[in-house]
Amino acid sequence: MARPILSEHLWGYVQPLLPPHPPHPKGGRPFLDDRRTLTGVLFVLKTGIPWEYLPQEMGCGSGMTCWRRLRSWQRSGVWQKIHRRLLEYLRWTQQLDFFCFIADSSHVRAVGAQAQTGPSPVDRRKRGSKIHLLVDGQGVPLTFRLTAGNRNDVEETLHLVDQVPLLAGQVGHPRRRPAFFLGDRGYDDEGDRQALRHRHIIPIIPKRRSEHGSGLGEYRWFVERTISWLKQFRRIRIRYERHPTMFEAFITLAMIMICHRIAFPGLC
Numbered sequence: 001m002a003r004p005i006l007s008e009h010l011w012g013y014v015q016p017l018l019p020p021h022p023p024h025p026k027g028g029r030p031f032l033d034d035r036r037t038l039t040g041v042l043f044v045l046k047t048g049i050p051w052e053y054l055p056q057e058m059g060c061g062s063g064m065t066c067w068r069r070l071r072s073w074q075r076s077g078v079w080q081k082i083h084r085r086l087l088e089y090l091r092w093t094q095q096l097d098f099f100c101f102i103a104d105s106s107h108v109r110a111v112g113a114q115a116q117t118g119p120s121p122v123d124r125r126k127r128g129s130k131i132h133l134l135v136d137g138q139g140v141p142l143t144f145r146l147t148a149g150n151r152n153d154v155e156e157t158l159h160l161v162d163q164v165p166l167l168a169g170q171v172g173h174p175r176r177r178p179a180f181f182l183g184d185r186g187y188d189d190e191g192d193r194q195a196l197r198h199r200h201i202i203p204i205i206p207k208r209r210s211e212h213g214s215g216l217g218e219y220r221w222f223v224e225r226t227i228s229w230l231k232q233f234r235r236i237r238i239r240y241e242r243h244p245t246m247f248e249a250f251i252t253l254a255m256i257m258i259c260h261r262i263a264f265p266g267l268c
Contacts, residue, residue, distance in 0.1 A: 005042045009267040010260050011035055013085065019076050032061045032069075040066040042257075045250055048234030067246075074249040083252060084165050086259040090140060091169035095262065097137030100180035100204075102223040103160055103187060105132045105153050106231070110239040113247075117239075118148030129239050131230070131251065134160040136178070139222035140262055141230075141255040146248055153186035158195055180204055182219055229258050 021031045040060025044051060051063030060066060073079065090096040110117040110127045120128035128149035134142045143163045145156050161181065166174035181196055183205045196203045231237050233254040241247040260267075 005046070006035065006039045007267060009264055010257075011038075013260070014038065014078075014082055017078055017081050017085075018073065019078070032065055034069070036060050037066050037069045041070050041253070045233050045235045045253060048237065050240070070249055071246060074245055079249060079252040079256060083256050083259065084167070086256060086263055087140070087142065087165075088167050088169040090259065090263050091167050091175075093263070094170075095138070096140060096167070096169075098175060098178050100137045100182050100219065101134055101142065101161070101164075101178040102137070102182045102220055103132065103134050103153070103157065104184065104220065104223040104227060105130050105156075105186070106227045107131075107149055108237065108239050110149070113239050113242050113244070115242075116146055116148055116244040118150040120149035123149075129244075129247070131227075131236075132156040132160060133223060133227060133230070134164065135223045135226050137219070137222065139226045141226055141258055144251055144255070146244055146251070153183070154189045154192060157181075157183065157187050157189070157192045161196070161199065161201065177201055184220065185210075226258065230254050233257070 015034070018034050036059055040054050040058060040063070043049075043058065043060070044054060044063070044066065051067050054060060054063040054066060056062075087096065107120050107122050107128050107130050109120070109123060110129050113127070113129070117127045117129050119125035130147050130149050130151055132145040132147065132153065134144065136142060143160060143165075145159055145163070147156065161177075164176045166176050168174045177199060178201060180202045181204065183203075185206050185208050187205045188208045193203045193205065230251070233250070235250050236247075236254055239247050241250070
């Protein structure tokens with residue numbers, strides 16, 4: 001039997017946070033069930049197929065219906081709320097590591113997109129975007145930023161750190177700052193080091209043109225593994241969305257799937 005695309009447990013997390021549909025006082029066609037629509041969105045995310053090729057036999061409606069519902073949910077901030085709720089659960093179960101946060105980036109080719117794209121330095125200057133990702137010490141995805149493909153990693157260090165939401169889940173004040181920040185030589189900047197120390201975060205970033213063998217690879221592989229998990233969702237391997245907010249919706253939804261898998265490994 002095939003594994004369900006949207007499990008009962010994950011749907012229980014998502015359903016209470018979905019906004020209600022607007023009323024239709026003049027009548028009209030009723031809205032398609034939210035669970036069916038989300039199933040169609042997840043099918044596109046996992047397989048990478050175009051919206052118009054969404055199989056009608058699944059009962060998810062047309063690809064345009066799923067696209068519009070995804071856009072509506074993204075504008076209302078649904079995915080950010082769900083992701084934050086999962087992160088708070090992970091902190092409550094002591095599965096969130098605040099000892100260190102690790103940052104890295106990954107290039108994706110952009111097909112048909114214009115906003116937040118640029119000549120990729122790793123793909124013969126073809127248009128592309130870059131996903132800047134921040135994870136905890138065990139690889140749990142915390143936040144990300146989408147930029148043009150030619151943007152330097154060092155320009156996003158402080159944005160990533162400051163973008164982490166306040167996370168409750170344990171006795172005491174909510175927390176958002178780690179003890180250490182780890183990055184490769186692309187994050188080498190003395191001004192950022194001082195800014196991180198001002199935020200009570202100790203930076204561990206090797207300097208450019210220094211010898212290899214620092215041993216940071218023993219910890220940095222967590223973020224590389226999480227990037228690999230993200231790329232398993234085929235819609236993220238290549239950016240087809242013209243609007244960056246739609247591609248960001250797919251990335252956040254993939255992070256939700258990863259966090260749910262970590263938090264509830266037997267219920268995915």
